Amino acid sequence: MTTTRHPEATAPEPVRRALGWAAIAGTVPYLSLKTLWLTGSTVGVRDPALLHDRSIVVLNAVTVAMDLAVIALALALTQRWGRRVPGVAILLPTWVGTGFLLPMVAAILPATLLSALTSPPVAAQDLPLEGWVRPMVYGGFAWQGVFLLLAFVLYARDRWSAEVERGGVAAAQAPPARSAAWGGAVLAGLSAGLHLINGVISADVITMGVQTINAGLAVAGSAGVLALVRGTARRRWLAAVGAWTGSAAMFSWGLWAAVTTMGATTLSVAGAPLTGMAQLTGLLGGFALA
Structure with missing residues (x-):
């Protein structure tokens, strides 16, 4: 896939970099919590047995890798060297990331917050996680989604405008x-x-x-x-x-x-x-x- 530059669509470098670092900042809450869990901590967990479930351990490791991929993408989309990365190496992970993060912004985080405000209280012993865990995690995902997708819009307009318009x-x-x-x-x-x-x-x-x-x-x-x-x-x-x-x-x-x-x-x-x-x-x- 060819690279096309459009000066009128190009945002200033400081703006691009700010978007990238903002997206990376959104990974900190999730990576911190999952690192603690993977190293034996039970912070935020009411049922420690949950963290010993083999499938949950694997999922925690996989999702940590996914968040690390967000960091790599954020850098590729906002640093000059990222414009030399092959198109498929940008498009495929960003497409998958869009699929996960956009619904988080539009539906999952708002629903979680509304449920916390409007639903009747549930006994603590009936919940595997502390009440603050999901809002914090989903909030971090939504934050990532907003800034990563903004960075991708600028990147895509700069690199592929002609391809989209020609179609x-x-x-x-x-x-x-x-x-x-x-x-x-x-x-x-x-x-x-x-x-x-x-x-x-x-x-x-x-x-x-x-x-x-x-x-x-x-x-x-x-x-x-x-x-x-x-x-x-x-x-x-x-x-x-x-x-x-x-x-x-x-x-x-x-x-x-x-x-x-x-x-x-x-x-x-x-x-x-x-x-x-x-x-x-x-x-x-x-x-x-x-």
């Missing part, structure tokens, strides 16, 4: 691209419907809000990809943003649900078949759309 699919690639796009759109639509049904069945306003956002991202992903593949997008950047964010959110959280369920972890959705189907169809739909 189009080569004639030889059009039939398979359209087939994949329509297949992904069908799966995305199914995932969106399942998310909405899940929200309605829950009879909870906060859950309904989260599921509606999930459904909206699925629709945005399929609509954006179809518009790009069919060449009907009047605003190509808007279609690209929808395609990027929607497909990423479906894939990333669907993959997380699949891994945690297949690994029989305490985070498994095996006991919630509707949620599992929504995530599975999202995983497959997001992959097809990507």
Whole structure:
């Protein structure tokens, strides 16, 4: 993929670097807490047995690695040397990161805070974690999401503006691209419907809000990809943003649900078949759309 520079879209270097360091700052709470847990501390944990579960140990290690990847990405997106990194080495991890972090900003953190303010108190012994852990962790993720995605927008406009604006699919690639796009759109639509049904069945306003956002991202992903593949997008950047964010959110959280369920972890959705189907169809739909 070629590199294209557009002076009018280029932000000053200090602004870029500030965004990168701000994103890195957002990793500190999570990395600190997980490092403590991995080294034997039980800070923030009411049930120490939770930290000895093998699947949780593995997940803690994996998510620490993911947060370290955020640091690497933040530097690559905001330092001059990052413009020489091969495109795929930027696009793939940023796409997956977008999928995890954008829903955290738009749905998961707000829902967590609203639940803490409006839900009746739960007995301490019924909760595995202290009440401050999830808001702190999710707040750090949301912080990362805001600044990392802002940095990526500047990076992408500087490097790939011409490609997005020119767009189009080569004639030889059009039939398979359209087939994949329509297949992904069908799966995305199914995932969106399942998310909405899940929200309605829950009879909870906060859950309904989260599921509606999930459904909206699925629709945005399929609509954006179809518009790009069919060449009907009047605003190509808007279609690209929808395609990027929607497909990423479906894939990333669907993959997380699949891994945690297949690994029989305490985070498994095996006991919630509707949620599992929504995530599975999202995983497959997001992959097809990507």
